[in-house]
Amino acid sequence: MARLSQLHTKGIIDLKDIPECRILDWKKDQLVIGSAVTLAQLEAVQFFPLLSRVCNRIADHTSRCKITLGGNICGKIIYRETVLPLLVANAEFHIATESGVKQVSIHDVFEKELRLLPHEILLQITVDKQITTMPYRSEKRTKIDRIGYPTVSLAAIHNQGEIQVAFSGICTFPFRSKEVERALNDQTLSLEDRVRSAIHKFPEAIMADHHASASFREFIVHNLILDTIESFERA
Numbered sequence: 162m163a164r165l166s167q168l169h170t171k172g173i174i175d176l177k178d179i180p181e182c183r184i185l186d187w188k189k190d191q192l193v194i195g196s197a198v199t200l201a202q203l204e205a206v207q208f209f210p211l212l213s214r215v216c217n218r219i220a221d222h223t224s225r226c227k228i229t230l231g232g233n234i235c236g237k238i239i240y241r242e243t244v245l246p247l248l249v250a251n252a253e254f255h256i257a258t259e260s261g262v263k264q265v266s267i268h269d270v271f272e273k274e275l276r277l278l279p280h281e282i283l284l285q286i287t288v289d290k291q292i293t294t295m296p297y298r299s300e301k302r303t304k305i306d307r308i309g310y311p312t313v314s315l316a317a318i319h320n321q322g323e324i325q326v327a328f329s330g331i332c333t334f335p336f337r338s339k340e341v342e343r344a345l346n347d348q349t350l351s352l353e354d355r356v357r358s359a360i361h362k363f364p365e366a367i368m369a370d371h372h373a374s375a376s377f378r379e380f381i382v383h384n385l386i387l388d389t390i391e392s393f394e395r396a
């Protein structure tokens with residue numbers, strides 16, 4: 162944007178040179194991911210297999226060697242697919258502020274997009290080791306090819322018999338919803354009714370654009386959720 166003169170600034174900070182932003186390692190029972198770690202690195206290490214798999218489906222390999230986790234979360238492109246595994250994992254965000262580093266739950270700081278104040282940057286993300294070992298599923302459908310923006314992207318884990326799931330490409334922002342999960346985990350209903358009820362609880366009308374109509378997206382997400390629940394409950 163700056164090269165196109167659409168963005169003007171008095172200075173630029175290269176976050177990739179800050180050591181804390183480049184870390185990718187375990188600290189006790191926590192996975193610590195610096196915000197400048199690339200999607201290709203996350204894909205390669207398999208520390209958090211669900212996140213690795215989601216990264217593997219974003220852009221092409223050459224682009225993934227440049228795109229950072231922080232860039233995907235904070236960028237302008239609405240899909241922000243890396244947020245999905247972080248939402249289901251109840252990740253903690255470490256944010257550098259003018260007065261120090263604060264640690265907040267993703268659920269308190271990510272509402273449609275990352276709510277940073279001026280002068281704040283996302284420094285690191287931490288995830289509990291236990292979550293990274295749970296059964297998981299990631300599914301992405303695009304208009305045509307393997308690589309492309311999602312018509313639907315879903316990331317889920319099976320945590321003590323309950324499904325935790327987040328979506329992108331369905332609404333104009335990535336989301337995880339308590340109401341949706343409550344419906345999906347309601348064992349008093351048939352599987353079909355659980356899925357239908359969950360879709361009715363999406364936080365926004367299903368999106369329609371040049372990638373897919375709303376009814377086609379609904380058809381895809383319905384089937385992806387069914388497959389996901391069946392695979393978890395069969396295992």
Ligand SMILES: Cc1cc2nc3c(=O)[nH]c(=O)nc-3n(C[C@H](O)[C@H](O)[C@H](O)COP(=O)(O)OP(=O)(O)OC[C@H]3O[C@@H](n4cnc5c(N)ncnc54)[C@H](O)[C@@H]3O)c2cc1C
Nearest residue numbers: 196220228229231232233235236240241242282283309310
């Ligand atoms: C070919 C291609 C295909 C793509 N396909 C997909 C896709 O299928 N799904 C998907 O979700 N995304 C997709 N994307 C988007 C991509 O994942 C990134 O969101 C986008 O490229 C920006 O990433 P970047 O690392 O270059 O960030 P930058 O351009 O460096 O940053 C983006 C913005 O975020 C801010 N920012 C970056 N890091 C931080 C931080 N740590 N703290 C605060 N602010 C920060 C920057 O200041 C800037 O405003 C695609 C991108 C490309 C190029």
